[in-house]
Amino acid sequence: MQKDQLFTRRRLLLAGGAALGAAGTAGIVLASSSEEAAGGVAPAAGAQARPALKSSSFRLQPLTGYGPPPSGQAKLKVRKEPITEISRRGRHMMLTFDDGPNPNYTPHILDTLAKYDVRAMFFLCGECIVVNRELVARMAEEGHVVGNHTWTHPLLTTLNRREIRDEMTSTSEAIEDTYGERPQWFRAPYGAWNRAAFQLGAEMGMEPMAWTVDSTDWTVPGTRTIVDTIENGAAPGVVVLSHDAGGDRSQSVQALREYLPYLLDNGYHLTVPRRRT
Numbered sequence: 119m120q121k122d123q124l125f126t127r128r129r130l131l132l133a134g135g136a137a138l139g140a141a142g143t144a145g146i147v148l149a150s151s152s153e154e155a156a157g158g159v160a161p162a163a164g165a166q167a168r169p170a171l172k173s174s175s176f177r178l179q180p181l182t183g184y185g186p187p188p189s190g191q192a193k194l195k196v197r198k199e200p201i202t203e204i205s206r207r208g209r210h211m212m213l214t215f216d217d218g219p220n221p222n223y224t225p226h227i228l229d230t231l232a233k234y235d236v237r238a239m240f241f242l243c244g245e246c247i248v249v250n251r252e253l254v255a256r257m258a259e260e261g262h263v264v265g266n267h268t269w270t271h272p273l274l275t276t277l278n279r280r281e282i283r284d285e286m287t288s289t290s291e292a293i294e295d296t297y298g299e300r301p302q303w304f305r306a307p308y309g310a311w312n313r314a315a316f317q318l319g320a321e322m323g324m325e326p327m328a329w330t331v332d333s334t335d336w337t338v339p340g341t342r343t344i345v346d347t348i349e350n351g352a353a354p355g356v357v358v359l360s361h362d363a364g365g366d367r368s369q370s371v372q373a374l375r376e377y378l379p380y381l382l383d384n385g386y387h388l389t390v391p392r393r394r395t
């Protein structure tokens with residue numbers, strides 16, 4: 119058995135096996151609750167999401183000029199806004215951690231998630247993946263879902279199409295090499311989306327995922343503020359943005375130890391998307 123097949127197999131077992139197959143193209147299927155299968159994906163409601171930089175720029179780009187969709191995918195679905203919520207049914211929330219992996223912080227995040235038997239999403243940067251391969255392998259082993267967060271974390275709105283493609287393609291390849299599967303989710307650095315990023319992501323089989331509640335941990339506001347922001351923002355369907363790299367993330371690590379048991383005590387099911395087939 120190939121190493122990557124082994125990864126896939128282990129992750130399927132972790133996920134409960136029967137997860138595959140239910141997802142349509144329009145919805146996220148949540149991994150923690152087979153009984154509540156399909157969760158609809160709410161389009162960007164704007165709610166508490168940090169506004170994307172130059173959010174209108176992609177609307178000015180004509181659909182033509184990017185060439186035909188890849189062969190065999192005549193109806194390539196290209197979103198115009200990122201997903202910002204998961205299904206509001208079933209009191210689900212999703213935790214996401216960006217910019218890693220990082221050897222100083224990611225292991226502590228993983229330890230806390232393991233302690234409470236919770237899965238999360240990690241949006242990884244290629245340049246961090248290649249020097250922390252074992253951490254990505256651990257994410258696979260422990261059932262977490264990883265997404266593509268580009269190689270160098272650039273502001274995509276300043277790059278041309280070829281540069282964006284290179285950032286995304288190389289990162290997906292690094293993820294496949296370390297995690298065992300290509301990512302099905304993509305998040306633009308700084309939440310700065312543009313038309314090319316949506317189009318290229320779709321061509322690579324990835325959905326654009328943003329967030330509902332920004333923990334503001336990237337401003338290093340103090341552990342208490344991070345905890346309060348997440349606990350006050352808690353609601354069914356909420357996707358939380360935090361970081362396990364990109365600076366001193368010890369507050370993010372400590373905050374998780376406080377808000378995670380709070381969310382569980384309040385009846386939230388922390389979940390991740392199931393693999394689309």
Ligand SMILES: [Zn+2]
Binds near residue numbers: 216267271306307308
């Ligand atoms: Zn980031």
